[in-house]
Amino acid sequence: MSNIKPIALYVHWPFCKAKCPYCDFNSHVREGVDAGAWRQALLTELRHTVGLLAGPRVVTSIFFGGGTPSLMAPETVGAIIDEAAKLWGLDPACEITLEANPTSVEAEKFEGFRAAGVNRVSIGVQSLVADDLKALGRMHSVEEARAAVALAARIFPRYSFDLIYARPNQTPSQWEAELREAMGMMGDHLSVYQLTIEPNTQFHTLYHSGRLVIPDEDNAAVFYDITQTLLGNAGMPAYEVSNHARAGCESRHNLTYWRYGEYAGIGPGAHGRLFVTPNGVAATPTLRRSGAPLLVATRTHRAPEEWLKRVAENGNGYHPHEAIDERAAFEEKLMMGLRLSEGVALEGLNPAWLNAKKITALRKEGLLEDTDARLVPTTKGRLVLTSLNAALLAA
Numbered sequence: 001m002s003n004i005k006p007i008a009l010y011v012h013w014p015f016c017k018a019k020c021p022y023c024d025f026n027s028h029v030r031e032g033v034d035a036g037a038w039r040q041a042l043l044t045e046l047r048h049t050v051g052l053l054a055g056p057r058v059v060t061s062i063f064f065g066g067g068t069p070s071l072m073a074p075e076t077v078g079a080i081i082d083e084a085a086k087l088w089g090l091d092p093a094c095e096i097t098l099e100a101n102p103t104s105v106e107a108e109k110f111e112g113f114r115a116a117g118v119n120r121v122s123i124g125v126q127s128l129v130a131d132d133l134k135a136l137g138r139m140h141s142v143e144e145a146r147a148a149v150a151l152a153a154r155i156f157p158r159y160s161f162d163l164i165y166a167r168p169n170q171t172p173s174q175w176e177a178e179l180r181e182a183m184g185m186m187g188d189h190l191s192v193y194q195l196t197i198e199p200n201t202q203f204h205t206l207y208h209s210g211r212l213v214i215p216d217e218d219n220a221a222v223f224y225d226i227t228q229t230l231l232g233n234a235g236m237p238a239y240e241v242s243n244h245a246r247a248g249c250e251s252r253h254n255l256t257y258w259r260y261g262e263y264a265g266i267g268p269g270a271h272g273r274l275f276v277t278p279n280g281v282a283a284t285p286t287l288r289r290s291g292a293p294l295l296v297a298t299r300t301h302r303a304p305e306e307w308l309k310r311v312a313e314n315g316n317g318y319h320p321h322e323a324i325d326e327r328a329a330f331e332e333k334l335m336m337g338l339r340l341s342e343g344v345a346l347e348g349l350n351p352a353w354l355n356a357k358k359i360t361a362l363r364k365e366g367l368l369e370d371t372d373a374r375l376v377p378t379t380k381g382r383l384v385l386t387s388l389n390a391a392l393l394a395a
Helices: 035-052 074-087 110-116 130-135 142-155 172-183 202-208 217-233 252-258 304-314 326-337 356-364 385-392
Strands: 005-013 057-066 090-100 120-126 158-165 189-194 238-240 243-245 263-266 271-276 294-299
Touching: 005 252, 005 271, 035 074, 035 263, 035 271, 035 304, 057 074, 057 252, 074 090, 074 110, 090 110, 090 252, 110 142, 120 142, 130 142, 142 158, 158 172, 158 217, 172 189, 172 217, 189 217, 217 238, 252 326, 263 294, 326 385, 356 385
Parallel strands: 005 057, 005 263, 057 090, 090 120, 120 158, 158 189
Antiparallel strands: 189 243, 238 243, 263 271, 271 294
């Protein structure tokens, strides 16, 4: 069994009832979706993906993301879980998460998702203020959010929900009151994100025309400090920049990303990092042919209809896979690991690509913890991760 390696599986459901004005995810609004056709296409791409891999795997987590996966039929969710179990096998402690919106219609499907095998739900609450929900383009009410979280707590072994802070016109005192209310609803995990203005979104247009004003960087840091203090004191410290959990209750799936583990991504616009056989990438002539397992980045076509067409024609919707060389893998591992409160182990990093002199300086500046075995950002360092990461890279 020692040659069986762990893998995580991400499943992207690209459809939403409406497009939120801040969202740059691969989400689309359609009047109707052929659930049977989509179920079959996802299963087909999953089978193709298994055939790419170099050696056997066991699935440690499955994450249904989107879009709005709670719009899926529970039968589709169950079919994918069952197929992953048949093709790979599931770890006995496999974490199976589904993202959900807290509308009453979607919450009514929770029992079906639990019966299908989902054991963790992540709910997109985003705000507990009615006017702000409307401004964020959310289709649920505060009452529906509270009810959905309470229902999830009864049905699923584990649940989490998301909140967004530094919203337009929000004050630190308002955020503190809202977060305290959320803490009365939370279980063992909570995701708390700063509102960012992303390209190709409605908020981006409004922001750059001056019609949308959000807290500046200094004020946003105040919101961040409030979040860290309240949740830290409640035994829910940040194990990642935007994610808080009680000890041992971190998202197993997301830890795979941040610890640079292997994961497969199926569905429109999904990404993956896989060790594949040369035969598995024969259609990509730029890849090496040494015979050794090769780390590749995978991504599928973003447009739902194009993806569906390609799966029907070719058995998958992948773009050509891209080889990740050792330097690129090092940079990705560093960037992802620095997001974690545990940081990244120096032992697993090539010292030739690290700016060793800068490490000492960054520790003196209070941006890195003073520990020899790992690179661990301080709270101050997590506020400037992009520049911290750049400073650690040797030219």
